[in-house]
Amino acid sequence: MPSVRRDRPDPVPGAADHRARYRRILRFAAWHLAVTWWFELLLPRIGLVRIAERTRTTRMRRFAQRFHALAVDLGGLMIKVGQFLSSRLDVLPPEITRELEGLQDEVPPVPFAAIRALAEAELGAPLSQVFASVEERPIAAASLGQAHRAQLLPANAADAGLHSVVLKVQRPGIDAIVDVDLAALRKVGGWLSHVRLVSDRADMPALVEEFAQTSLEEIDYLHEAVNAERFAADFSHDDRVTVPDVVWERTTRRVLTLEDVTAIKITDLTALLAAGIDPAEVAPVFASVMFDQMFTEGFFHADPHPGNIFVTPNIGLAAERPWKLTFIDFGMMGEVPPSTRRGLRRLLIAAASRDGKGLVAAISDVGVLVPSADTAELERAMTQLFARFGGMGFAELREVDPREFLDFAAEFGDLVRSLPFQFPENFLLIIRAMSLTSGVCSSLDARFNLWDSVEPYAAQLLRDERGNIVQDMTQQVFDAIGAALRLPKRLDELVTRIENGSVSLAKPRLERQVARLNRTAQRSASALVFGGLLIAGSVVRADDTMFGNVLMIASVVPLLHGLWVGRRGL
Structure with missing residues (x-):
């Protein structure tokens, strides 16, 4: 039970514990796969589809309840799997997602004695010599680590330019637990790859490997620190977003020290209203920021659940925006090629x-x-x-x-x-991020319409795409002009070489054929330039009438040139 785990230190599991954990995960998966096969595949084939339909809701709810209990008891990556399932509102029934929602919140914390021992081993000194103070009660406990408030020593605070920090420490023994969980998930993924209903839709082994890579990166706090700085650089000129600074002198692979940026949890409607912030105004800004990450920067926060985003009032600052969105926890990030x-x-x-x-x-x-x-x-x-x-x-x-x-x-x-x-x-994290974004926005404003945020953003994307099209067409026009200008010279050189006897002639009328080819090339180049200018003008005209008209009028010049060259060759 979770309460027992709170009251006693968790010993580092041994090999026997790891084998038991591995077998327990596989037994759970095998049983529920067998139940699903029986009700969803076998019974419909023998004419008992009504039994499967009548029991489906109960079976889904029972599965979710049992997985919830398994994940809380085992911790580790099972929590992450449950969090992903709870965010799949698009494909999973509410009987499953509703039951697993609780896994988005805190899990039982590790006793501070174990956290202290790991942190001191990583930092190479007692915590009392590294920090002015560290609160023993965690401010957040997650499946892979937990966070404690701390104060830097005066000299370190002066160097870092901040005093209050958050000390994030991994759960002891989490490396081995992650390895065991990934081994079990790979086995289950292999089973599913032999189920045609699943294998036709997804490459399960590949998805498990994607999940594995993300999980291994998430327990490397040096990787998370780099992610935080990269994310901060992406939004350095955006007054909507702020990111905590990294205290590199107090950061290792298992210990991460960050600026304390704790503020109002994004879904705490009461606190937002008390601070004079309208939650309905926060929702579209949050959606737009997430769109920017995925569709513009290509580097996005893949775990934007409410515990990882704060709304920070700009108290006493002469800023146009009265608040900012503060992102934390950059262990799970996604990249869009x-x-x-x-x-x-x-x-x-x-x-x-x-x-x-x-x-x-x-x-x-x-x-x-x-x-x-x-x-x-x-x-x-x-x-x-x-x-x-x-x-x-x-x-x-x-x-x-x-x-x-x-x-x-x-x-x-x-x-x-x-x-x-x-x-x-690459879609596992994209879908997760979009599902969580939609959920957060809906909790901020029950009548939030995602289309209201999508449409202006898509309109801007369309304007950008038009700009790219015009750029491409312009480049093609200049390339065609260059080719047209170079072609007569190259043909003249060829004729000269023929006259000098350096090229043997196979036909006596080659000169006329070369001349005809020259005129055809010039007409083709003129036609291409005409078409490029005309299409570019029609595209640009939607946003800039004057420039669009100029391009369309200019297209007449290559058109007349092409007609003149054609008549000359008659």
Whole structure:
């Protein structure tokens, strides 16, 4: 029981404890996989589908309750797995996500004696010689470590430029526990890779390895410190965001010392209102900051649950913004490769413009649909989905007659299930971050509509994309002009070499053919320049009428040149 773990120090587990932990995880997974196979695959095949449907809600709730108990008892990565499941509001039923929500909060703390021993071993000195004071009661206890408030010694405080800090220390023996949990998860991932229903949708071994890499990075506090400074650099000129400073002299792989930036928890509505901050104003700013991380910077906080974000009032500061968002805990960060980021940007633009066809194309580009998928029916489904439910917030969706959702699911459910969806790598953290962002915004404002934040952001992305298109077209125009200007000279050199006898002639009329080729090349170059200027002008004209008109008028010059060259060759 958790209460027992609070009352006694946890000894560092030995090999026997690790084997027992490994077997316990596998027994849990094997039993519930067998239950799922029996009810979801076997019974429907023998005509007993109603039994599976009637018991599904109870089975889901029982699974979640048992996993919750297992995760709290074992700790380690099982907490992280539960946190991920609790954030999957998009695919998991509320019976599971609701039961696992508690895993987002604190877990039983490690006694301070064990924390002190590990910290002193890492820092190479008693804590009394390193800090002026350290509070024994933790301010936060997580599955991999816990945090205590501390005060720097006067000399260190003067050097660091701050006095109050947070001392974050790993749980003793967590390295070995993580290794055991990852070994068990790899085994379960191997089992699932042989289940066609799962393997057609996701490469489970690859997803486990992605989760493993993230977990191993999260227990390396030097890596977290680097992440914090990189994140701070990304938002150094953004008055909406602040990040705690790292005290590098008091930081190792297992101990991290940061500026104490504790403020109002982002979902503490009472405290926000007491500070004169409207929670409904915080929600869109938080969403926009998360969008910037994923779609612009490509480096994002992958664990933005309420315990990791504060709202910090700008008390006594002459700033336009009366508060800032303060991010902490940079152990779990995600990176979006440029190619994926471009696909996500197109996906966001298509969603904001209610473009069903564009949305499906973007989903394919990102890699969620295999290239061979027939998307015509899915495009029709997305178009109808946007037409009926597009632009609604969560509160509005709750007011929709459930029969409408059932009708839509009945019409397109089989289609969606039959399509070859897959779960590409790099998406585990993206989906987690977006799910948590949506949840936090909804808790700040029950009527928060994500579309209100998506649409202006997507509009800005579209303007950026147009700028990129114009840049690309301009470059192509200059390349074509350069090629057109170089081609006659190169052809003249070829004719000269032919006249000098340095090139043997296979046909007596080669000169006329070369001349004809010269005119054709010039006409092609003129046509390309004309088309490039005309299309660039039409794109730019939407935002800058004057410049767009100038480009379109200028396109007449290469058009006339192409016609003149063509007539000369007749």
